[in-house]
Amino acid sequence: MQDKVINTMKLEFTARSVNESLARSAVSAFAAQADPSIAVIADIKTVVSEAVTNSIVHGYAGVEDKSLCPIYIHCKLYESSRLVVRLKDRGCGIEDICMAMQPLFTTDTDGERSGMGFTIMQTFTDGFKVRSEPGKGTTVVLEKRLKR
Amino acid sequence: MDITCERRGEDVVAFIRGEIDHHNAKNARDSLDSIIDESKPTTFSLDLSGVTFCDSSGLGLVMGRMRKCCSVGSVLCIQNPSSAALRILEIAGMDKILKIERGV
Numbered sequence: 292m293q294d295k296v297i298n299t300m301k302l303e304f305t306a307r308s309v310n311e312s313l314a315r316s317a318v319s320a321f322a323a324q325a326d327p328s329i330a331v332i333a334d335i336k337t338v339v340s341e342a343v344t345n346s347i348v349h350g351y352a353g354v355e356d357k358s359l360c361p362i363y364i365h366c367k368l369y370e371s372s373r374l375v376v377r378l379k380d381r382g383c384g385i386e387d388i389c390m391a392m393q394p395l396f397t398t399d400t401d402g403e404r405s406g407m408g409f410t411i412m413q414t415f416t417d418g419f420k421v422r423s424e425p426g427k428g429t430t431v432v433l434e435k436r437l438k439r
Numbered sequence: 440m441d442i443t444c445e446r447r448g449e450d451v452v453a454f455i456r457g458e459i460d461h462h463n464a465k466n467a468r469d470s471l472d473s474i475i476d477e478s479k480p481t482t483f484s485l486d487l488s489g490v491t492f493c494d495s496s497g498l499g500l501v502m503g504r505m506r507k508c509c510s511v512g513s514v515l516c517i518q519n520p521s522s523a524a525l526r527i528l529e530i531a532g533m534d535k536i537l538k539i540e541r542g543v
Binding site (some may be wrong): 308309311312315334335337340341344347348394395403404406407408410411414429 | 460468502526
């Protein structure tokens with residue numbers, strides 16, 4: 292049986308760090324309609340924050356005018372209480388995705404990044420995909436079951 | 440995010456309240472480093488009981504303060520981590536490396 296989409300949300304904002312809390316609050320508020328547990332909401336907030344931070348810190352690294360740096364979030368809620376969050380940037384992309392996925396790997400050593408962003412995204416979701424190409428931006432797809 | 444500190448003899452406890460993310464981690468880092476530099480405590484404790492949200496930026500903050508403490512001869516300790524802070528520390532195995540005190 293096909294899992295039907297019952298609600299959607301689109302959000303676009305500039306890659307400013309102040310928008311990290313906006314993004315995680317908006318997505319968790321959207322997810323709240325399926326009445327998930329507090330622990331599930333905490334997972335969603337964390338993974339969205341990680342994905343947005345990656346776009347700001349790595350995707351748009353070195354871009355001074357952040358007004359030219361959009362981040363797009365598209366959320367879909369399915370009948371089965373499955374939430375799919377697609378987060379996309381138009382930044383520099385990732386050269387080696389396998390390397391970037393390694394725990395503790397980071398290219399931003401000065402900024403005290405822990406290199407655990409992708410590991411946390413993988414751990415706190417039920418499905419996780421990254422699509423990226425140098426110069427063509429990055430799309431992260433996060434899937435979370437809101438009810439067991 | 441709000442940071443306050445308390446001197447306890449040769450030791451210092453810094454209380455972090457609120458959300459730790461990439462946006463506010465830099466200010467937190469500067470504040471905590473100033474406290475460490477000025478006090479050079481025997482043990483520098485981070486009380487994380489008031490942390491309501493924490494992502495990998497919080498992990499970076501703790502790892503960086505561990506290095507900072509080492510550089511001035513202090514020992515870093517984590518006190519009363521909230522569930523939001525603890526699950527992030529556990530994912531990186533920091534709970535095995537750092538001294539974590541509860542009920543302090």
